[in-house]
Amino acid sequence: MTSGAAVVIGASGGVGGAVRSRLEASGRFAVVHGVSRRGDGVDITDETSVAGLAARLGEGPPLELVFVATGVLHNGFEPERSFKAMQAAHLLRDFRVNALGPALLARHLIPLLTRDRRAVFAALSARVGSIGDNRLGGWHSYRASKAALNMILKTLAVELARTHPQAVVAGLHPGTVDTGLSKPFQRGVKPEKLFTPEQSAAHLLQVLDGLQPADSGGVFAWDGARVPE
Numbered sequence: 001m002t003s004g005a006a007v008v009i010g011a012s013g014g015v016g017g018a019v020r021s022r023l024e025a026s027g028r029f030a031v032v033h034g035v036s037r038r039g040d041g042v043d044i045t046d047e048t049s050v051a052g053l054a055a056r057l058g059e060g061p062p063l064e065l066v067f068v069a070t071g072v073l074h075n076g077f078e079p080e081r082s083f084k085a086m087q088a089a090h091l092l093r094d095f096r097v098n099a100l101g102p103a104l105l106a107r108h109l110i111p112l113l114t115r116d117r118r119a120v121f122a123a124l125s126a127r128v129g130s131i132g133d134n135r136l137g138g139w140h141s142y143r144a145s146k147a148a149l150n151m152i153l154k155t156l157a158v159e160l161a162r163t164h165p166q167a168v169v170a171g172l173h174p175g176t177v178d179t180g181l182s183k184p185f186q187r188g189v190k191p192e193k194l195f196t197p198e199q200s201a202a203h204l205l206q207v208l209d210g211l212q213p214a215d216s217g218g219v220f221a222w223d224g225a226r227v228p229e
């Protein structure tokens with residue numbers, strides 16, 4: 001066991017809840033904080049809320065792992081099939097939750113990351129956020145917000161390499177996971193390609209364990225393969 005802490009933001013979600021349980025069961029960290037909007041009122045799009053979280057976490061041991069498991073895909077908006085369906089409110093909502101929220105978490109939680117040993121800042125992204133891999137089109141708001149997240153992570157990695165040489169910043173693609181977020185889009189997914197949250201959490205934590213500072217800034221899929229930029 002280390003003397004440091006792990007924090008999972010979005011612990012009320014499918015993947016986030018499974019990651020939190022797995023970290024707790026591993027006994028690797030002195031403390032595992034599970035944080036959510038539903039449970040703790042922490043809204044990642046509200047800077048006062050994020051600053052309050054940081055103040056609370058700052059009273060405990062230094063952070064060795066920040067795992068951002070928040071995100072939104074539908075909830076009130078249908079992912080766009082055409083540019084004709086794009087709406088300002090949808091674009092803004094997805095950017096706020098998927099890109100701005102993780103950026104605020106980085107702004108307030110990176111100062112709590114340990115510097116004298118390995119530390120990881122990871123966020124759940126999605127393969128569809130890859131610009132190079134985009135062959136199908138559609139899902140404009142979600143794709144673009146995840147591409148923005150990937151750039152935020154890359155930029156953090158460049159900066160942290162100077163101040164936290166042992167740190168790793170990573171985006172993660174969890175696979176298609178059976179959660180509320182993917183529920184409306186599971187038709188056509190082969191059963192063996194639809195992971196339980198527990199399977200996905202096991203894969204993702206294994207991938208994180210294998211990452212080196214030289215990998216920092218990349219996005220990695222559940223099987224450890226790098227997702228094209």
Ligand SMILES: NC(=O)c1ccc[n+]([C@@H]2O[C@H](COP(=O)([O-])OP(=O)(O)OC[C@H]3O[C@@H](n4cnc5c(N)ncnc54)[C@H](OP(=O)(O)O)[C@@H]3O)[C@@H](O)[C@H]2O)c1
Nearest residue numbers: 010012013014015037038043044070071176177179181182
């Ligand atoms: N499931 C998949 O197949 C899949 C595939 C690729 C990528 N991903 C990515 O994986 C991540 C987790 O997805 P999931 O499948 O576990 O989804 P989920 O079960 O719907 O969980 C989403 C989580 O995000 C939280 N959240 C949303 N908006 C928030 C806000 N403003 N402030 C704080 N928390 C907020 C939710 O909190 P509340 O409970 O309070 O609403 C919930 O904890 C997402 O980033 C998603 O894009 C998932």
